[in-house]
Amino acid sequence: MAKQVDVVIIGAGAAGLMCAAQAGKRGRRVLVVDHGKKPGRKILISGGGKCNFTNYDVSAANYVCRNRHFVKSALSQYTQWDFIGLVGDHGIAYEERDHGQLFCLDSAKEIVEMLLRECDQPTVEQRYQCEVSEIEKTATGFSLRVNTEVVECASLVVATGGLSMPKLGATPFGYQIAEQFGLQRVPTCAGLVPFTLHTQDKTVFEPLSGIAIPVRAETESGVTFKENLLFTHRGLSGPVVLQISSYWHPGEAVTVDLLPDEDLPAALQAMRDKHPNQSLKNSLSRLLPKRLVEAMIERGDLEDKPLKQLDPKAIAALGTYFHQWRIAPNGTEGYRTAEVTLGGVDTDELSSKTMEAKKVPGLYFAGEVMDVSGWLGGYNFQWAWSSGFVVGNHC
Numbered sequence: 001m002a003k004q005v006d007v008v009i010i011g012a013g014a015a016g017l018m019c020a021a022q023a024g025k026r027g028r029r030v031l032v033v034d035h036g037k038k039p040g041r042k043i044l045i046s047g048g049g050k051c052n053f054t055n056y057d058v059s060a061a062n063y064v065c066r067n068r069h070f071v072k073s074a075l076s077q078y079t080q081w082d083f084i085g086l087v088g089d090h091g092i093a094y095e096e097r098d099h100g101q102l103f104c105l106d107s108a109k110e111i112v113e114m115l116l117r118e119c120d121q122p123t124v125e126q127r128y129q130c131e132v133s134e135i136e137k138t139a140t141g142f143s144l145r146v147n148t149e150v151v152e153c154a155s156l157v158v159a160t161g162g163l164s165m166p167k168l169g170a171t172p173f174g175y176q177i178a179e180q181f182g183l184q185r186v187p188t189c190a191g192l193v194p195f196t197l198h199t200q201d202k203t204v205f206e207p208l209s210g211i212a213i214p215v216r217a218e219t220e221s222g223v224t225f226k227e228n229l230l231f232t233h234r235g236l237s238g239p240v241v242l243q244i245s246s247y248w249h250p251g252e253a254v255t256v257d258l259l260p261d262e263d264l265p266a267a268l269q270a271m272r273d274k275h276p277n278q279s280l281k282n283s284l285s286r287l288l289p290k291r292l293v294e295a296m297i298e299r300g301d302l303e304d305k306p307l308k309q310l311d312p313k314a315i316a317a318l319g320t321y322f323h324q325w326r327i328a329p330n331g332t333e334g335y336r337t338a339e340v341t342l343g344g345v346d347t348d349e350l351s352s353k354t355m356e357a358k359k360v361p362g363l364y365f366a367g368e369v370m371d372v373s374g375w376l377g378g379y380n381f382q383w384a385w386s387s388g389f390v391v392g393n394h395c
């Protein structure tokens with residue numbers, strides 16, 4: 001005989017656990033299934049083990065989604081203040097870092113333990129190392145196979161996440177379920193991900209690995225972020241690159257202001273007036289890491305000479321070079337290191353108020369599996385909490 005429950009949730013990650021807790025509070029008989037050995041694996045490794053669980057400042061502007069308005073309803077039904085309240089109720093200590101980002105003071109483990117305590121209800125059952133197959137629509141809901149057992153439910157929640165970090169259990173299963181039920185998908189690619197460089201640039205910049213500088217970066221479509229840029233042995237990373245990667249398209253260049261808080265022509269002119277015999281390399285090295293200046297010279301972009309040989313036109317050209325440094329990435333590091341997946345189940349297929357598929361009553365999506373990706377800064381978890389809560393309230 002088939003096992004009967006009200007709700008099956010596929011995926012015990014951030015969104016799935018939040019949804020299970022909320023559905024359980026409504027007295028729904030919930031079965032959460034995950035193919036992994038344990039819940040919340042991405043939460044555990046997030047934020048360097050401290051989990052950047054939300055942000056003081058959350059709005060639709062912090063999300064990449066083809067329909068920019070879609071996220072508004074869920075974000076207002078369960079806000080960052082609701083989650084901060086929950087964290088406080090569970091006695092978890094946290095701290096604010098730059099840009100309103102909130103991190104656990106002790107460990108990301110506390111967030112998983114909190115969600116598990118919230119799920120610890122008589123009507124909520126969790127099962128791990130489960131393979132789900134044979135999903136079918138029935139007259140009253142859905143039938144599916146969980147390992148060898150047939151389970152029937154009124155509501156099916158897909159909370160299987162995106163494709164990033166396959167070694168943590170990411171699969172395209174959620175997209176396959178959407179496809180099975182005739183729902184469109186926005187093409188997926190890696191987001192919040194480091195850039196790789198063309199061989200020539202890689203060779204020049206590789207020795208700078210580990211150097212970080214504050215910059216302002218801009219995509220060809222005009223999206224800008226001011227954050228740190230980090231040179232790595234593979235290419236470029238750091239918060240500014242992760243943020244901008246979600247708006248970058250293959251083949252495009254990125255414009256980087258390497259001295260966002262300086263007026264380089266004015267600074268060079270002042271140095272020229274005071275020390276006309278000082279070399280350009282040494283002058284620039286007062287403002288930027290010396291190895292970076294040397295790499296620019298090695299790249300053939302600059303010629304080292306005494307400042308007195310620079311006329312106003314040359315000084316202006318140096319200003320343009322450093323304030324609008326253009327670099328064309330070769331690509332990204334892909335899903336292996338990406339924090340999120342851009343694209344996913346098309347939000348036009350879903351109700352923004354309930355996350356239910358418009359043409360398949362009882363089928364819900366929660367979290368990153370949808371075409372919703374947040375900026376770096378706790379926005380992705382906030383989407384998981386908000387969408388998971390909303391689904392848990394309706395499924």
Ligand SMILES: Cc1cc2nc3c(=O)[nH]c(=O)nc-3n(C[C@H](O)[C@H](O)[C@H](O)COP(=O)(O)OP(=O)(O)OC[C@H]3O[C@@H](n4cnc5c(N)ncnc54)[C@H](O)[C@@H]3O)c2cc1C
Nearest residue numbers: 011013014015035046047052161169173367368378380381
């Ligand atoms: C390294 C890293 C650090 C991050 N740090 C942060 C951060 O600090 N702040 C932030 O806001 N965001 C962060 N993110 C993003 C954040 O982790 C995700 O956006 C969030 O976890 C998405 O929640 P989700 O529940 O939709 O998916 P997930 O948390 O990925 O959960 C999906 C679950 O579904 C399960 N699953 C997948 N396929 C199947 C299947 N076929 N059958 C059964 N189960 C399946 C998986 O095992 C997993 O448990 C980080 C991501 C990474 C990779």
